[in-house]
Amino acid sequence: MYRIRMHGRGGQGMKTASRILGTAFFLEGFEVQDAPRYGAERRGAPMFAYVRADRKTIYERGIIVHPDLVVVSDDSLIAMATAGVLTGLTAETPLLICSNREASFYHERYDLKCQVIVFRLPPTTSSRSPRSSSCAGAAAALLGMISPHNLNQAVAQELHTLPSNLLKENQQAARTVFDKLQDFKGIVQRRAKMEIGRPQWLDLPLEVASIAAPIIHAPASSLQMNTGVWRTLRPTIDLEECIACGQCNTYCPDGAISLNTEGKPTIDYDHCKGCLICLAQCPAQAITAQPEQEEVS
C-alpha cells in the first residue's frame, strides 16, 4: 500500500490535491481512499489530507501516522508543531515541498535525515495559482506509476467546474511539475509491514470533578493560542499615511489591532489571522499586505 500525507493551509487546495492524486491512482487501477482532516476549519489554519492506494481492498482507516511520502504546500507549516508535518517521518520518507528555496535550506534548518525535494509553482496568467494540481503532479512524479495521461484526466475530473482556460492552466501546471521531477521518478518506497507492539494501556483513575470536568479555569487562555500562524497574508500599517481614524481597530474581528493614546494602531501579529478586513476598511489606504513566508533567522 502507498500512504501519502499532504499538508497545507485551509484554502490552499490540499483536499483537491489529494483528490486529484486519488483519482489518478484510481484511473491506474488502484483501490483508493482519500480524505481531508481539518483542525480549526478556518482559511489559513493548518490542515492535511491523505491518500491510500493499494492493489487490494483497503481496510485501514483514519489518519496516516507512518507515511511513505509527505507533501507540503506551504513551508511555513514545517516549523509549526501542531501542523504535524514531520510526524512519523523516517530517513526513507521523501519530503516534497512547494517552495522557491533550495532543498539544503530545509536539511540544515530542521536537521532532516530524509530526502527533501523542492518544486516551484509554474507561473500563471490568473490570480488563482494552480497549487493543488502542481502538488498532485509533483507527488505523481515521485510515485512513478501514474501516467501523464491519467494525471491529466484526474485534474480534468476533479476540476471540471472550472472555466476551460483555468482548467487547462491547471493541467499544464500538473504536467510541468511532473516533467521537472522525472529525475526522482519512483523514489517513494512502500513501507515494509511494521511489527505490532503491545498497547501501553493504563487504568484511568477516578478524579474529582474540579479536575475531570471539561473546564478552562482561567480567563483569556485563548491568548496562548497563536492564531497568527494561520495568516498567509500579513497586513502592514504605514503610520506616516495613517490618519488615526480607528477604523481598523473597530473592524478587526479578532481584536488584534490596538490604538495608542494618539489613536495610532499596532497589530498583534500573534493573533492577527490575516483576514485583511483592516486593509479593506482603511480610508487612508495606509495598510498593505505581503505574503507570509517562513522567516529566516
Place this chain on the structure above:
Amino acid sequence: MSRTLLTGNGAAAWGARLAQIEYLPAFPITPQTEIIETISAWIDRGDMACRMVTMDSEHSMITAAGAAAATGVRTFTATSSQGLLYGMEMLYAVAGWRVPLVLVNVSRALAAPVTLEPDHNDVLAARDSGFLQIHCATCQEVVDTMLLAYRLSEDKRVRLPVIVNLDGYYLSFTREPVELPTLDIASRFLPAPTIRTDQIQASQPTSQGIAVLGGSQYSYFRYEQHLAALASLSVYEELGREYGELTGRFYSALELYQSEDADTVFVMIGSFATKAKEAVDRLREIDLKVGLVRLCLVRPFPAAELAAALAGKKGVAVIDQNLSMGQGGILFHELTSVLYNRPDRPRVITSYVGGLGGRDISLEDFRGIAEETAQAAKNGHAPPPRLLYTAAELTQMRGLQEIAKTQKNSRGHTL
C-alpha cells in the same frame, strides 16, 4: 455498472437519488450537511424531481418527514448527533405511526465536551425508538443500504422507519471506490414510488397517532411494533439475497470475517470494523487466531444469528464505540444478554470501550484485546471492562490541564 470515487455522504445522496425520493425536509448539521447540499444541487439542476424544504429544526424536520411519509410520499431526511437527539421525541412518534421513512444519521459524538468526530452514542440513543437501525462500514454499503432500507421500510410486514448509520469523517468525508447501481437496476429492486392506497389520501380522512387509555390497547400497538421489528430480520435477509442476485453484492444481518475457525472473535459495528479486518489479517500472521463478527443490523438485534456465529468460541471481545455512563458498552450488554441462556455460549466475553469522539483504535489496541481475551479464555474468567486509553494519552491530557489551570495539587488524586 461502473465504479467511481465517492464519499460516504456522496453515496448517501446517490442512494436517495436512486430511490427516487419525492420529499426532503432538511436542517443542517456537520458532518451530514454535504448529503443535503449534494441533493439540493441535483434538484436545482433538474436531475431529481423532489421537493426540498428547509425546516426550522430537526424536531420539525422529522415531524414533516413522518407526516409526508404517512401520505405515501417517498421521503428522505438526514441528520447527525445533537440533531438526532433534538428530534428524538418525533422518532418515537413517527415509528408509532407505522410509516415508512429512511433517515440517514452520520454519527458524531455528543456534547459535552463538543466535538465533530464520530462515535455511536448518538445513534444508539435512538435504539429504543422503534426505528430499525442498519450500520454501514463502507461507502459502497451506504448506497446499497439506502435501497435496502426503503424496501424494508415499505414492506407490509414491517412498515417501520429505518435509520441508516454511517460514521462521520471515517465514511462521511472519505472517498472510496463505489459501484453505483444503474437507475434501471435500482428501480428493478426498488420500484419508483406509486400512490399507496393504504395511506392518507385526499377526501378519505383518517386519524393517525391516536390516543388510547387504559394500557391494554396501548400495549397491543406497542407489542405489534415490536413484533414487526423482530419480523423485519427475516425480511432483511430475504431482501439482502434479492439485492445480491441483482448486483452481486449480498447483504445480511451479520458480516463474518475469518470467524469460523477463530478462537477469539471481535464483535463490532460501523466503519471501524474494517480496521478490525486489517487487525485480523495482521494478527493471524503472528499466530493469534482471531476473527470478526460485525453487526450490520442493530435493530432488530440479530440474536439467533449472533449466537450461531459465536457458538463454542473460546473468547469473544466486544468493542463498543459508545459508553453508557454507569453501565459500560451498550453492545456488550446486549450481546451477553442474548447469549446467557445458551449452553454453547463462548467461554468468556470481554468488554472494551474505544473510539469515542473518533479516537483511533490502533493495531496495538487490537493486539492487546486479542491477547487479553485469549488469556481470559484460558483461565476461565473475564477481566473487568476496559476503557481503551494509553499512558501517552494521559500525559498529553496533563499538559492540556496545565494550560487550562486545573488544580495542580489534586493531580492524580484518587478518591
